[in-house]
């Protein structure tokens with residue numbers, strides 16, 4: 001074993017000695033990156049190429065990485081060419097260090113991240129992986145997904161849900177060499193949390209907390225923008241039931257922005273969809289009049305009656321409706337749909353949860369309200385008598 005490699009291993013062990021759960025995130029996945037610069041933001045980094053230490057990154061310095069071929073990445077420090085290597089690793093020298101990434105090809109996208117990086121060349125582009133502390137990643141996710149100006153308890157709810165999702169989906173990109181991508185396909189993660197200090201507090205206060213079902217499996221943390229006053233049974237949306245979810249009234253969201261909607265459609269278009277495609281019996285003396293006149297007081301799965309077999313979710317998709325929680329009526333040549341809520345209605349109602357937080361409900365109370373059958377656990381306590389929850393892929 002040569003000295004450099006030994007140094008690398010010792011360095012790695014020291015820098016990761018304290019307990020922390022890490023996760024590998026494929027970042028900048030919206031772009032096919034050929035060239036990127038890593039430059040200083042806070043603290044220093046040590047840079048390794050194929051396990052050899054090739055330099056450090058400090059104030060006013062930058063490393064430029066370029067796709068060379070399917071096996072190699074060309075590395076420059078400033079204007080000095082350091083050669084081409086198969087894998088470049090940047091390791092932070094102290095915790096809470098962060099780094100600036102600037103894409104050069106395609107043109108400038110600037111993002112800041114915490115923790116370590118690994119870069120290889122594959123599929124005609126650079127694959128950039130942020131090997132992040134799970135809690136730092138979550139702070140970035142909560143800001144990217146939820147934005148600013150929310151209540152601390154609401155951010156705590158988001159942190160618990162995002163942590164549960166991350167651990168439950170950690171094999172989603174296994175074949176690409178990372179756990180999760182940074183797009184909405186997994187969870188939006190556009191950078192470290194930069195603008196909302198409350199989010200760091202929320203993540204820290206809920207550190208390790210996850211949602212589990214009655215079999216101690218990670219729960220699926222479904223959410224939507226607004227339930228319209230009643231949450232939806234999962235089987236209405238996906239044909240499968242989820243034991244810890246049911247339908248119930250939610251009065252927290254009914255006076256918020258997206259609680260109601262209205263859409264007008266041409267009578268002919270409506271008729272054509274229901275009669276031609278779903279054989280709605282328009283000439284039936286009992287059922288016929290309901291073609292344009294349906295009153296959905298409580299959420300149901302089908303238009304007018306289950307016997308007709310017209311799923312509301314099909315109507316929602318066809319006419320691009322905000323929700324399936326609507327009633328219909330006829331005005332001249334138009335069908336008027338008056339609806340409630342926005343989204344599928346299953347699980348957590350975001351606008352209701354935000355309102356609960358404003359009314360001083362705790363994150364735990366909010367989660368228990370929307371997911372009545374789940375348990376909250378701390379993975380860090382389980383760690384001592386359980387296997388690691390996260391299977392981190394071929395780390396370094």
Ligand SMILES: [Zn+2]
Pocket residue numbers: 172173180181182183185186187
């Ligand atoms: Zn993904």
Ligand SMILES: [Zn+2]
Pocket residue numbers: 226227228229230250252253254349351352
């Ligand atoms: Zn609601």
